[in-house]
Ligand code: SF4
């Protein structure tokens with residue numbers, strides 16, 4: 233169905249003027265303007281974190297970071313897609329951590345830069361999911377991995393927090409470590425255990 237002309241807005245996306253209905257996301261606006269629609273490059277549901285954008289709205293001075301699949305196009309909006317930053321250098325095997333007493337020490341060996349957090353809030357400001365990123369890094373650095381991991385449940389690994397960090401901390405990977413290590417050294421949720429047990433006994437089928 234064709235949108236009425238008064239619902240059309242003009243925006244600048246990657247330096248090019250685009251005209252599109254206001255109920256479209258930034259990515260859909262690009263498709264509407266004739267840009268090729270490439271399949272299987274993102275989830276389009278704010279989950280994969282690959283469509284990170286810088287945004288300045290009409291009349292606004294500040295620039296925000298958001299996800300292009302969730303952001304609706306607005307009149308006068310300027311948008312630039314961001315390239316994926318350099319991959320993090322953190323590598324580790326949870327199997328190499330002998331017990332939970334060692335986790336905090338290992339964390340600081342794997343993420344030595346986490347101790348240099350300036351509490352500047354750049355990561356929290358950059359996060360399009362509203363996660364308390366700075367607090368998560370602080371909690372992890374203190375060894376409070378369960379609390380830190382809980383904060384990162386909605387993380388989509390878009391890397392914007394990493395891009396915004398002057399100490400080159402990768403807060404999203406700190407969060408991932410916190411979640412992994414919490415699951416590794418704790419009893420799994422009872423509903424998961426019960427479900428796996430039912431699968432083992434053949435009482436549930438796995439549908440492929
Ligand atoms: S914590 Fe970082 S990687 Fe995760 S959603 Fe927020 S900005 Fe993206």
Ligand code: SF4
Pocket residue numbers: 348349350351352353354355356365366369396397398399400401403
């Ligand atoms: S951007 Fe980096 S230095 Fe600033 S609060 Fe976040 S983790 Fe700390």
